Amino acid sequence: MASLSCSSLADDSARAQQPSATEHSEPSKSYFPKRGQSLELVCESLAFKGKGLCKVADTGFVVMCDRALPGERFIGRVTRKKGNYAEVSKVKTISPHWDFVDAPCEYASYCGGCKTQNLSYEAQLRAKEQQVCDLVIHVGKFSTEELESLNVMKPIVPCDIQFHYRNKMEFSFGSQEWLPRGSLSEKQDSNGSYALGLHAPGFFDKVLNVNKCLLQSEPANMVLAAIQECWRDPQLGLSAYDVHSHAGFLKHLVLRTGRDVKTGLPELMVNFVTSSYKPGLMKPLVEKILSIPEVVSVMNNVNTSIGNTSVGEEEYTLYGKPSITEILRGLTFQISANSFFQTNTKQAEVLYRLIEDCAGLRGDGSEIVLDLFCGTGTIGLTLARKVRHVYGYEVVAQAIADACLNAKLNGINNATFVQGDLNKIDESFGNNFPKPDIVITDPNRPGMHMKLIKFLLKLKAPCIVYVSCNPATCARDLDYLCHGVREKNIKGCYTLKRLQPVDMFPHTPHIECICLLELC
């Protein structure tokens, strides 16, 4: 169980999505560090985006530092002033953090993906749990007593598999390999200036070359290694796309791992995103990766725009089938190159079981479920066999098409999926479905729009299960639903019954949460 003591170190302003000092640590009004100034700091905890939160000695002034971990004493240089706090970059560690472990990945110190690989997993869990707790207290305005006495806050559910858990990784081709100062450059041949890997933290135009990623499956790593072995060969005539000049061919490499429904064995989709369609140029790459037996699909998304997205305007199948499959809670899901699917399949099983548990279905097939932000319908479809009808809403048309296809694939005919923008609902929204017994809401990071909050407060469904990937906006929305929106004179009408953090993404700052709300 999380300690509910308020550490006063949380991201205290979900609305601004930025950290601030709280009433316990009023910063000195006169003190503000200068840009470029060096400070000796001790990291106190992890906060927003997994950044280390520190306070300047004697002043209490809050500074945030990427990759500083709790207990670490270090020299930081002020890079940016932001509102009532400053950002620093780490110059030198004086003494290491508590709970230090060796990071197994050679890129862990530089790559933008994993930020806490050298913090023990138990410490990562504690930090995430504490963040959720702090946010619900500071932003959600729930009291410690409320959370404690009613046993609302549940211990975070760990992820049993802490590596190789991602079923999708998106790598970028870059025309300029990024070599962090005093790091890989000394021990690694940079293979010229082209790179294939992950973006340097905070840079859209710098790519860290990566030969292996410990978060993705072994077969996906074999594909990555095979491509790395050959794509720079001048004889192939391939070039990396340059985001400044907009010249070049290869943009992204997206690797997705699913499972063959019959054998249960892994199957892989390799999706090359290119700036034009040149199948002849792709041929040697395709031939090379076909030596890996798990590859059942090679796709080519052609994106001619100057933007950096991996979704093409046109899609071609270069080999095999245009989609792969995955099994989730006994259902089969078809995954195409651009369809959304939970990226940690094993932990999604755990998440969905907990959602079902929170929904408290009667088991007589009588309930109506409203599945808001339904994506490809996975949550609603896993509940459909036990309820009367599921109504799902989602803004992306392709996701709705996939949801309908997935319903058909699994013989589910009591689910209706509708495309629509939940930020733009009007008074008529509630006329489109019967009053639900259970609302599942799973918004993306910005949380729910005020229009939707107002709608839910008027709808008064007996139970809301709020699934969140951003505890800051979740805490804000819980406050609205339970305590009301004072500035709009709207009363809240829900009680927070359960708050369940789930770790879906070890070594990263991401936190998933399931909240059960019951009508007062």
Ligand SMILES: C[S@@+](CC[C@H](N)C(=O)[O-])C[C@H]1O[C@@H](n2cnc3c(N)ncnc32)[C@H](O)[C@@H]1O
């Ligand atoms: C966190 S995902 C949840 C997907 C799904 N519930 C699942 O578990 O796979 C959030 C979904 O909300 C959708 N979305 C984002 N903004 C939206 C909006 N304004 N209206 C409707 N759907 C939206 C996204 O496209 C995405 O599919």
